[in-house]
Each structure stands twice: as structure tokens, then as C-alpha cells.
Amino acid sequence: MIKRLTSVVKNNLSALQQKGSFTRNLAITLSGSTLSTLIGILLTPVVSRIYSPIAYGQFAVYNALVSNLNLLTTLSYPGAFLLPRRRLHFLALVQLTLLVTLSSCIMLTIGLGFAGPWIVKQLHVEGLGNWFYTLPLMLLMFNINGGLSLWYMRDKQFGKRVGVEIATNMATKGFTVGYGLLIQGNVVGLLLADFFNRLSATIMLALGSIRQEFKSVLRTFSWRRLWLIAYRYRKFPLIYMPGGYVYVASTQLPVFLLAPVFGAASVGLYSFSMSLLEMPVNVLGAAIVPVYMQKATETYRETPERLPSITLSLYYKLLYIGVVPFSIVTVYGDVLFRVVFGAKWEMAGVFTGYLGFYSLFKLLSLGTSGIYNIMERQKYYLYANMLLLAIRAVGLGIGVSTHNLDLTLLLFGAGSLLATFAVDLHVLYLLKLPVVRIALRTLFLIGATVLLVKLSRWGFTPLFPKFLAVTPRP
Incomplete structure (x- = not known):
């Protein structure tokens, strides 16, 4: 047993030292994503005390629009970037995407010039003011x-992606806190911080090693x-693209449906809850998905019989990593949010x-x-997301029709879990x-956990x- 363990350790150390290996790439992305997320976790209690649920709710609507329009404005062609074998074909995909x-x-800028005021009113984001019209630039x-x-x-x-992620995350959180204090927690602080994040990340990536190929494009x-x-x-x-859009639309359904019925604060509580739940998903996703997708694509081309074992191994590793933390957050969420983020966010912990x-799955x-x-x-991707949209829409419809916010999010979470697992x-x-x-x-x-x-x-x-008893609901 000791010999086997020693052999595994030696093999992993050897792989870590091998440039371009799966283990080395995974270690680089995982360490960077972990550090970046840790920065966000440490500063979130500060941010939550500066901004209100209403500010978070209006910002969530703005971000939902960006997410929805992303796929439509690229036609999902970036999803094919890993597939071309010839460099010339890849460069053509870049040209097409641009x-x-x-x-x-x-076209979006022209459309907002005509319909902007009507959209702002329908989405209840008047607090964004004229900043709402930065949407095309943010999307670009x-x-x-x-x-x-x-x-x-x-x-x-x-390594370049990791460095950019850490630098921009630190700068963005600092900007969010500093500017939020100056303007007393106005939603504009969240919007400008996100704008600053995307701008700085784009510039830093563009100035990296791939800039030498811009002339080739x-x-x-x-x-x-x-x-x-x-x-x-x-x-x-x-x-x-339709499959991806259906998925994004189904994810953002609560953002667009909760505000008219339960108010912007409910959207803020939901969005804050999901942002915290998705932190571990995002950190592992940013670390694992790029490396895994590159490795899986390469494996499917050269030795496709190895793809099932690679995928199942990753599936179980993610399950072992996530089951305990998500169980704790699910059971102790209201307590954690009340103590760490303040009493006004306790309902986000309930959510x-x-x-x-669902976040675990x-x-x-x-x-x-x-x-x-x-x-x-890709057709299965479309079918899967249509199933997810249908189940979520039914759950949200039942909850909204009864004017019960708890039931609405409970049905949304349960339906999302079942569809994702399927x-x-x-x-x-x-x-x-x-x-x-x-x-x-x-x-x-x-279940056991x-x-x-x-x-x-x-x-x-x-x-x-005092800490663990359930707070009576009004």
C-alpha cells in the first residue's frame, strides 16, 4: 500500500514538472481560480453591507440581459474554437466571430435608441439611469x-488566463468597495465595477502572447x-446556439419573473444566494473545464475509447469535493448568511x-x-435545455400564481436539480x-451526507x- 502511494505521488510530481501535461495545466488553473475566489469570499461580507438587495436585484437584471444576448450576438461560433485542426480554419472562425x-x-445600439426607455420601464431598472445604455459596449x-x-x-x-483572472478580480472587488462607499451603495457601483473588470481583462488578454497573431487574423x-x-x-x-440560449433563458427566468410580482429586493436576495452558491462551481469550472475540454477533445480524436473513463473519473471527483460543502450550506444557510453578511441577507441564506x-448537480x-x-x-444539448426550461417554467409558474416566494424558489431549485441530473x-x-x-x-x-x-x-x-434557531418569518 505504501509503495503504491509513493508511486502515485512520484507520478503526480513528475506530471507537475512536465510542461503542457494535464496535471500541470490543472494545477495552474485550480490554484489561480482558488485564489481568485478566495479574494471574492473575503470581500463579499464587506460588499454585502454596502449594497442593498434592491441594488443587487437591478444589477442582476442588467447582467441577465448581457448573458441572454451573448449567444445571440456571437451565434455561438466561439464554441467551435477548439475543434479546427488547421490554424487557418481557426483564424477564420475568429474573423467570423468578430x-x-x-x-x-x-444593431443593438440602434434598437436601444428607439426602445430603451420602454425596456427600462418593463424591467424595473430605473435605478440604472443612462448607464443602462452601456449594454452594447459591455456585451462587446x-x-x-x-x-x-x-x-x-x-x-x-x-497560466495567462489565471494571471488575468486573479489581477482583475482583486481590482474589481477593490473598486466595488471603494466606489460603493462613495455613492452609498448605489447600483451604479456594481455596474461600473463589472465594466472595469471586463475592460481590464480584455486588455490584459489582448496584450498577451497571442497578440503576435492578430496580424494573421x-x-x-x-x-x-x-x-x-x-x-x-x-x-x-x-x-x-438555440440550446445555449434556452439554457441561459431558463437560468434567468427568476430574475425576470420575480421583480414584477415580489419586487426588486427578491431578485437581489435570489441573485446574492446564487452568486455565493456558484462560487465553488465557478472556481472549479474555471480550473477544470478549460483543461478537461482541451484534453477530452484531443482524446476523442486520437483514443476515443478513453473518453468514458476520463469523464466518469472527473464526475466522481467533483461529487466527492462538493457533497459536504453543499450539504452544509443547504442546512445551515440561513445561519451563515445572517452571521457573515448581515441580517438583511438572511432570506438569501434560506434560499x-x-x-x-441544484448547485451541486x-x-x-x-x-x-x-x-x-x-x-x-448538439441536438441533444438543445433537447436537454428545452427540458430544463419547461420544468423551471412550470415550477416558477406555480409559485408565482400562489404569490409564495418560498414555494417559487423551492420548485425552481427542485426542478433544476432533477433536470440537470437527468x-x-x-x-x-x-x-x-x-x-x-x-x-x-x-x-x-x-442522502447520507x-x-x-x-x-x-x-x-x-x-x-x-441564539445562532441555530430558525428566525420566525413575518
Whole structure:
């Protein structure tokens, strides 16, 4: 046993020292993402005491618009950046993405000139004022930033992405706190901080090593090649984009539906809850997905029989990493939010109890969601997201019709969990893995863990009633 453990350690150390290896790339991205997220966690209690739930709610609506328009204004062509074998074809994809993005943002600017005031009124974001009209510029930076990140991923330059992520996250959090204190927690502080983040990240990525190829993007431009590449990867705008848009729309449904019925504060509480739940998902996603997608794409081309074992291994590792933290947040969410972020955010902690395990299954999907793309089964991606949208819409509809905010988010979380788990199992089925056994193992581990955590709260409540007792609802 000791010899085997020593051998594993030696192999991992050797892989860490090997430039370009999967282990080394994963270590670089994981360490950077962890540090970046840790900065965010440490400063979040400060930010939560500066900005109100209403400010968070209005900013969430603005961000939801950016997320919804991202796929439409790129036609999802960046999703194909990892696929071309020839460099010339990849550069043509970059050219195509830039043209589509610029054209879309220009049309959006014209559209806001005509319909902007009406949109602001319908979305209840009057607090943003004229800053709402920065949407096309924010979207342009969002799209370019995403494309540059994928370019570095394709070239296996993970260290550059990590450095940019850490630097911009530190600067953004500092700006959010400083400017928020100056303007007394106005929503504009959150918007400008996000704007500053995307601008600085885009500039830093553009000034990296890939800047040497910018001339090649211009020099190799060919309308004929552009049309050929657009046709070659037509599944992305025709199938992958609708699937991605349906997913984003289903994710943002609460943002657009809660405000008219329950007010902007409810959107802020929901958004704050999800932002905290997604921190571990984002840190592992930023660390694992770029490396895994590059490795999985390469494996599927050269040794496709190894792809199932790689995917299942990652799935279980994510399950073991996430099951305990998400169980604790789900059971103790109201207490944690009240103590750490202040009493005004306690309801956001209650919402984590409804949404926590959905976030766990979202974490697990980091190891499966890219398979549809790699295997060029984009139609299943569309079907999966249509299922997710339908289940979420039904749950939200029932909750909103009863004017019960708790029931609304409970049904949203439960429906999201079931749909996400079903899609994960379908991906594993496509890889010819034993899905029934995997499902039972997953549910048993989660059930046993949450039961133990729940028992701990029941046991500790008599000892610490001031902190652990449930606060009466008005």
C-alpha cells in the first residue's frame, strides 16, 4: 500500500514538472481560480453591507440581459474554437466571430435608441439611469473576452488566463468597495465595477502572447473561406446556439419573473444566494473545464475509447469535493448568511436551502456538459435545455400564481436539480457507462451526507439556540 502511494505521488510530481501535461495545466488553473475566489469570499461580507438587495436585484437584471444576448450576438461560433485542426480554419472562425459580434452590437445600439426607455420601464431598472445604455459596449467586451480566453485555452496557455483572472478580480472587488462607499451603495457601483473588470481583462488578454497573431487574423481574411467555415460549423448557430440560449433563458427566468410580482429586493436576495452558491462551481469550472475540454477533445480524436473513463473519473471527483460543502450550506444557510453578511441577507441564506443541491448537480455537470459538443451531438444539448426550461417554467409558474416566494424558489431549485441530473445521466449513457449504478451511488452519498449534517443541526440547536434557531418569518 505504501509503495503504491509513493508511486502515485512520484507520478503526480513528475506530471507537475512536465510542461503542457494535464496535471500541470490543472494545477495552474485550480490554484489561480482558488485564489481568485478566495479574494471574492473575503470581500463579499464587506460588499454585502454596502449594497442593498434592491441594488443587487437591478444589477442582476442588467447582467441577465448581457448573458441572454451573448449567444445571440456571437451565434455561438466561439464554441467551435477548439475543434479546427488547421490554424487557418481557426483564424477564420475568429474573423467570423468578430464580424458577427460587431454587427450585432451596432444593431443593438440602434434598437436601444428607439426602445430603451420602454425596456427600462418593463424591467424595473430605473435605478440604472443612462448607464443602462452601456449594454452594447459591455456585451462587446464580454464577447471579445470570452473569445480571447478560448484562444488561450486552445493554445494550452492556461497560466495567462489565471494571471488575468486573479489581477482583475482583486481590482474589481477593490473598486466595488471603494466606489460603493462613495455613492452609498448605489447600483451604479456594481455596474461600473463589472465594466472595469471586463475592460481590464480584455486588455490584459489582448496584450498577451497571442497578440503576435492578430496580424494573421487580418492578413488571412477571405470571404470565401469565411463562408466555408460558417457552413462547416453551422450546427453551432442552428442547434448549439438555440440550446445555449434556452439554457441561459431558463437560468434567468427568476430574475425576470420575480421583480414584477415580489419586487426588486427578491431578485437581489435570489441573485446574492446564487452568486455565493456558484462560487465553488465557478472556481472549479474555471480550473477544470478549460483543461478537461482541451484534453477530452484531443482524446476523442486520437483514443476515443478513453473518453468514458476520463469523464466518469472527473464526475466522481467533483461529487466527492462538493457533497459536504453543499450539504452544509443547504442546512445551515440561513445561519451563515445572517452571521457573515448581515441580517438583511438572511432570506438569501434560506434560499440556499432550496437551491443548494441544484448547485451541486451543476458542479457535477462540469464534467459532462462539454461531451455533446465534443461528440458533435448538439441536438441533444438543445433537447436537454428545452427540458430544463419547461420544468423551471412550470415550477416558477406555480409559485408565482400562489404569490409564495418560498414555494417559487423551492420548485425552481427542485426542478433544476432533477433536470440537470437527468442530462448528466444521459451524457454518461452516450458514453456507454452504467448509469443506474452511477445514479444510485450518487443519490446514496448525497442522502447520507445531508442526513448527517441535518442531525448535527438538530443536536447543536439546544446548545446554541441564539445562532441555530430558525428566525420566525413575518
